[in-house]
Amino acid sequence: MQFPRDVVGMRRDLHRFPETAFLEYRTASVVAERLSDLGYTVKAGAEIMCMDDVRGIPSAGDVEAAKEAALQAGASPKWLDKMSDGQTAICGEMRRGDGPVLVLRFDMDALPVHESDAGEHRPANEGFASQCEGRMHACGHDGHTAIGLAVAERLARAEARWNGTLRFIFQPAEEGGRGAQPVVASGLLDDVDIFLASHLGCQLPSGQIALAADGFLWAEKWNVTFSGTAAHAAMCPEEGRNALLAASIAVPGLYALPRDGQSDTRINVGLLHAGRTRNVIADRAYLELELRASAQEGLQRLTEGARRTLEGAALSQGVHVEIDVYGTAISAHSDEGIMKRLEAAVQETHSGTVVRNWPIGGGDDATFMMQRVQDRGGQAGYCLIGADITAPHHASLFDFDETVLENAVNLLTAFVERSA
């Protein structure tokens, strides 16, 4: 296959083949291939991911299907073979002298969102919309991956001025927050001196660069199952114990958990599957929800309230509820040293106006990497690259201003040259 070399072209190619968490086989292969071509030493799969305790790994069937589709879309079998069972992380490393170890992190996964085919939606209009029904790059990770590859190309040039060990990490499964922890567990962050992650958009307009994202939320992701008793809905409804009704009672109760005077909070029940057929009282209901707060204590209050709400709904219907804590997220802060070098890089490259802090408005499991680096004495940062967007992140009309991609490449290249 012919993978483009310009950053906009790369982004558009990636946009066509969105792949969801731990199934980024085509994307990861393309990344690995390009990094290898550029002279980076590439590690993939089990070498840099330790999948113990990871939740929500796709089934073998889904993995097979994703690999097959990746092959069809031009992925190289060589790389696919290294990434068994959802281990779709890629790392490209290059060494020049004995300077610091510096990591740039990019994420590759897409979302299970149907992309709009409206005329006003540029990917549809200009022919690079998702070719994968029900999946979409609706959070800009296609842009992130393209930026990463373009920066890798710049810094691989002989004339690039840096000294040390340069490591590009392309992680899977940032959505849902499950991809970073296995990479951390593999030890890949243990010797890092300087770490930088970045994100496009996040309500920050084109032309602005936020030195540090803040407002990372503490979070828990729960999978909840209500189990009741089926019964004929007309003959003997009183014999049933209605799991669907219990779930429906719980949902508004969850959203209605009190706002917190000391913490910003978020609640979402993103999926609810209950019951099987019309004339049977539903004996099972399954929910996926997420609870977030700007402070750890706020999250604890929220989870206590959510637990009470779910158990109360179960009690009301005489059904059983099981809560599975599927994932967690932590907060993070950017080190001052990173911010200073970023600011200088912005000024040097004229890549935008500097904003000091800007709320990320969600989460990113790069925080687990930042924490590890900082725990080991390194410096970590997370910056935001402003980009006008056409619709909220995760919406089916989401698109971003591609003109910022080149600036982002300049900025990150300059950051590395100032840091290593």
Place this chain on the structure above:
Amino acid sequence: MQFPRDVVGMRRDLHRFPETAFLEYRTASVVAERLSDLGYTVKAGAEIMCMDDVRGIPSAGDVEAAKEAALQAGASPKWLDKMSDGQTAICGEMRRGDGPVLVLRFDMDALPVHESDAGEHRPANEGFASQCEGRMHACGHDGHTAIGLAVAERLARAEARWNGTLRFIFQPAEEGGRGAQPVVASGLLDDVDIFLASHLGCQLPSGQIALAADGFLWAEKWNVTFSGTAAHAAMCPEEGRNALLAASIAVPGLYALPRDGQSDTRINVGLLHAGRTRNVIADRAYLELELRASAQEGLQRLTEGARRTLEGAALSQGVHVEIDVYGTAISAHSDEGIMKRLEAAVQETHSGTVVRNWPIGGGDDATFMMQRVQDRGGQAGYCLIGADITAPHHASLFDFDETVLENAVNLLTAFVERSA
């Protein structure tokens, strides 16, 4: 394949291969084969079903899979070929002289219920539990089909005393009430003088026969879709329009619709699927529900209330709701002439104690056949054959007292001999 000849054996064989609505390929093949062997003229598929306006016909893929599984389970390709696209009804007809046209109706479909593997559950304990994951004969239609075939065998004997045209109809898709109408539409009931349908169980104990079922409920089946707007659940929840929340608000409201002073009512939301992923405000929710009432006016009040409830929930979340009336059911009454002959047949065969009326407690779309027969001047009836049950109809522990099967065969045979 070797299909048993005794009624209990037939029932147990059928119990092993439960097939849901419009997918009863193995059951229908077995029935057709046996009827044919007994000397009946057999019609199948499109000959006796007019599928215009039928809702919920399975997809081509599901039909193919069901046919394939039926073949594996011993179905004859000869019959399968006649039953395209879910047209799984079978009719066996025999003529002796110019007496009346008499129809016995049996139903063949199973339910999407997981059969229990508890030791106390006889099908599990004695080795005839469902071999089809997620499907189960949890309403006794396996017994109905076995009875039908045994009665057909008796009446095919030379010594059987009857005169006229005898027609056995084995219908698909009684659950959900979609199988009878296509048969009616084919004209198969237009010349019928005497029609009898029957059901096992329905809370009537073993040893009792109810001459007429009553309490058939008027019903509407609705498929409901809420459509909202997706948004990032943490970054900008206020941009979303939450279809999952709208559905959850609607559900308790539906169950809470007022009891009716003039009509017995039933409401069930049997299925709810909403949302796609945890950190996106759900933009779609889908419900399947059923509304029933003992009187047509009561059903109208109920449907008006349900419509308001759904629209109110949609309004509250700023989402759109679409209500698709997926099916309807009507009530019916048994003719006195049928009941008198049934009573005489019970006494002749010592098959049980007579009860005049007994509430069916649900519905049966045989009522559409009864209505057609009665509209054309014929007589129709619906009797209940008592059978102790181990759990409510549609429950995963449902089983019935098999000793009543032989009595039922005697009774229906005697009924035909008295009627034709």
Place this chain on the structure above:
Amino acid sequence: MQFPRDVVGMRRDLHRFPETAFLEYRTASVVAERLSDLGYTVKAGAEIMCMDDVRGIPSAGDVEAAKEAALQAGASPKWLDKMSDGQTAICGEMRRGDGPVLVLRFDMDALPVHESDAGEHRPANEGFASQCEGRMHACGHDGHTAIGLAVAERLARAEARWNGTLRFIFQPAEEGGRGAQPVVASGLLDDVDIFLASHLGCQLPSGQIALAADGFLWAEKWNVTFSGTAAHAAMCPEEGRNALLAASIAVPGLYALPRDGQSDTRINVGLLHAGRTRNVIADRAYLELELRASAQEGLQRLTEGARRTLEGAALSQGVHVEIDVYGTAISAHSDEGIMKRLEAAVQETHSGTVVRNWPIGGGDDATFMMQRVQDRGGQAGYCLIGADITAPHHASLFDFDETVLENAVNLLTAFVERSA
């Protein structure tokens, strides 16, 4: 005061002065005075009511206010003095020879309903609407009392043909079902051979008489209190435990309790008071509700479900719930002997078409009297006197066809003459 002597006049006078449970001071005084004038031996208050264990007796202040208003409306102080603390029952007894002891029961209480002043509402239009703001005879007890007094007058005549002991009981507090039990507890029903209660309306048209009401519902009346924790609604909502929200979650859950395949059920939350002020999380909510079922087992299922629903709602909000079983109601059946004599009386007096059974559609605590009479070997009955109504019972536009009153007087008079 001048109390009318014709049954319509009496009804209209009583309609003007509706008095609610245990506060029927003016009505009871008028009844006592008239019975006394007619030659009956009158007992009142504590002589025929044993108020131990009675719930919801009005406060001393309410009793004083009601007595004062009764005096203003023409009540005689002589009778008021006999009726302390809500003991507003009246019994008039007359003896002629040694025949059976026969009781006719009438009820006197009104409802806390605002009477409509619409032009179409006859009481408003013809000037006999309630003069008591917020109270109304919206269930026809004004008619019942008027009939009782008119029958008492007829049977007090020398020419009336009866032999035995005739007892008229005018009970308070039928609404809410709290007035009959204290009368039973006083022993007033212990020697009764024949007992008849009756009710106007109940959807039975004018010109029809139902020999027996059926469908009396088993019932429990609950007062429920949720207790939480107040907090500043803006500063620290997370510190609150919201009792108002718990109650609001419980209410739809209560109405959504499953319809029962074996029993007709009713649920109503008729009153909800919660919270105190806008910017404080409400720490208290109070509900009054009623649960009814046509069978005792159905009521038990309903109360179990309601208890779970209330406790689940409390758990969900971390609040405490206390359930106070405020009252109960039982079912009853009419004896055949009573019905036969009633049927004869209807025919003799040409007072209407006979219907055998008719659903009362609610309850009447006369069932406690019936049970006591039947337990002691007597016969009891409850008949319905058809009367066209203008709006449902308890509605603010409720009125009934007054032309049936005279027929009712004839019928009950004839019933007594045939029975005693």
Place this chain on the structure above:
Amino acid sequence: MQFPRDVVGMRRDLHRFPETAFLEYRTASVVAERLSDLGYTVKAGAEIMCMDDVRGIPSAGDVEAAKEAALQAGASPKWLDKMSDGQTAICGEMRRGDGPVLVLRFDMDALPVHESDAGEHRPANEGFASQCEGRMHACGHDGHTAIGLAVAERLARAEARWNGTLRFIFQPAEEGGRGAQPVVASGLLDDVDIFLASHLGCQLPSGQIALAADGFLWAEKWNVTFSGTAAHAAMCPEEGRNALLAASIAVPGLYALPRDGQSDTRINVGLLHAGRTRNVIADRAYLELELRASAQEGLQRLTEGARRTLEGAALSQGVHVEIDVYGTAISAHSDEGIMKRLEAAVQETHSGTVVRNWPIGGGDDATFMMQRVQDRGGQAGYCLIGADITAPHHASLFDFDETVLENAVNLLTAFVERSA
């Protein structure tokens, strides 16, 4: 009466006689009397309040009862006579030379909260608990009033160093935010150069002074009425249109309105009264609620959502809903000049550690006064005086650290001496 002269004594005396919005007759009289004794020119009632368009003025009966109770508690009839119809504001003015016009604002009203009688609660333990059943100073306004009077005493001394016009405003009805606007409407703020309001507590610990409160919330206060149709709850529930159920459906929906990515929000339904009696479908429900947001756009999104939620709930039950916007609140900011003088005053008086901004966590209608002063070219500020509290504001166990009162008096005195 003998009103104490020391600030703690004054606070405790006021604590015993809590008076709610527009009924602060005893408090206002005491304030007026003391100001007058100190030599201030006192204005009261209609002179400084323009009650046009004010919502929630108490009934004439409540006013009379409050005046009577105030007299019993030692209020002077002279002042009561000036404060008709809830016009309970007091202003004391003193002039020395031609310096600036300087206003200090204090609030006097208490809350409808039951004060705890627990041993751990100092007012109960030391004998100064509320003597007014169901009312309590649970937000520290007793302390505010005491501070105001103590400062007035200090500045009235000959040796006090200030020059200009000094105006003390003691306003009613801060809770609910209805007392400030009538004072503004009277013109009393139109000529002000310097304005300062202050509040105790608000989670700021003893020993800290916040120069400016921030986080004032934009707010709307709504009174909502659902109107349905009554019906007999057992006989014909289907005829009813249940307003209580509509309200109960709306409440969780309101709390469940989406968190806002751009604005901090608050929602509370603080009062719900519905229905009249147990066996009648409730035809009326009344709610009092408050919606707040940190930004005007956030409040608009919130009110739109709340309106949809209320209308959706009404639609679902076929009832009518009426929304009455009862009050509003606006945000405010403190001028830098005020903060600088405050900081100097803190340092001069050693009254605590300086914190620049601190979230007030609620609202204060002093913002209307601040807005008017700033609109007219003056400077306005709002500071917080740290005080350890024993329970959240508005809770029945609320109490604050009285040792801060003296410091507060020193601080405000010094502020005035530096400003005028």
